[in-house]
Amino acid sequence: MKTIEEIKAAIEAAVPGAGVEVVPNPSPSAQHSLRLSPERAVEVARFLRDDAELALDFLSNVTGVDWPDREVAEKVKVTRTVTKIVEGVEQAAEETAEETQKRVEPGYLEVVYHLFSVEKKYGPVVLRMRTVNRTDKVELPSLTPVWRSAEFQEREIYDLFGVFFTGHPDLRRILMWEGFQDHPMLRDYVEPDDFEYEPTAHDEVLARAQAHEAAVAGREGTGVGQ
């Protein structure tokens, strides 16, 4: 069995310019994963499956992760030119100060594939692919042509996260109905306001139920709706 670095080297030797990157996992499990670039992913996947030494013939699991936009606060050292008065004469001097800068790291959707080798009896090897953003550039190549077992799970990710798999033979919603507009597993999914009857509500549900009750009371007060 090869380590993740060895697998990365093998991929780079077989598929030039594959753009594979190791995503380290700092937890004790140390289950590092390989991030594939979407452009060469199908080629890389085919190599992983067909290579005699790697022989990753079994795709056990495909799942999605939603990474929303996040605000990062960084302390940056900034050098500024300030005018100082030294002995009655104005002089330009440089001053270094620490400043907290905030920037928004754009979010993305990630698809994770867990591979095993039944032949060589090892695994899992974890592959990841990331979309450009979370909203409109969400195309990723489908790995269903390589591992047939990805078909339904990619459909599920399309349904729940909205990742569009190009090259998928039958990309339709699988759990929700046709015509449903949302992707329920996204972090910013807003569920329909059907909190009219929550007899044992607590925490988040209690807040939603109270908001619903307030809205209904407001409607009744103004005589609109209901």
Next chain:
Amino acid sequence: MVDEALKIEMGKQGIVVTSLQELYNWGRRGSVWPMNFGLACCAIEMIATTMARYDMARFGAEVFRPSPRQADLLIVSGTVTKKMAPQVVRLYNQMPEPRYVIAMGACAISGGPFKQGYNVLKGIDRYIPVDVHIPGCPPRPEALLEAFITLQKKIDAQPLTGEGRPRFLDAAAQGEFPVPVPGEHDLEPASNKGVWPVPVVIR
């Protein structure tokens, strides 16, 4: 109405005294045929209830009909997803009167452990009238039998005329219930008007 004690006394002499209503309801409650329809793990308990150990046939419900046209009882046994809910209502609409509904298990009565899920209906009683609710996850076969006996008692107590008569003897009663339409964000409507009055919660 015949005096209950007199009836028993006459019975001892070999004379059966009854009313048409009693005879009619006795016949109805003794042959309630459920529909062969299961949704989730509760359906396994429902199957167990019909098998030899619990033997639902003792109560006249041994014939599970594979068609709603021949069934009297819809046992909603399991999680009703929002994708399945229109089909459940449609099946109910296709059943001829008299028809009854048992909502079996936590999911069917309220959504249960999946209540806050994006795809789970918060109780089938939002769309169709439910006669007996059984809690449990899943309910034991004894609980389903108890629900069935409760339903039989309910049938027995139904008068044939006047207030509280069964729907099929009431020309003004609602026969068909609107099938919810899968919308862009949720089922539309979220509940059928008149079927499910929103319970008041005191906080």
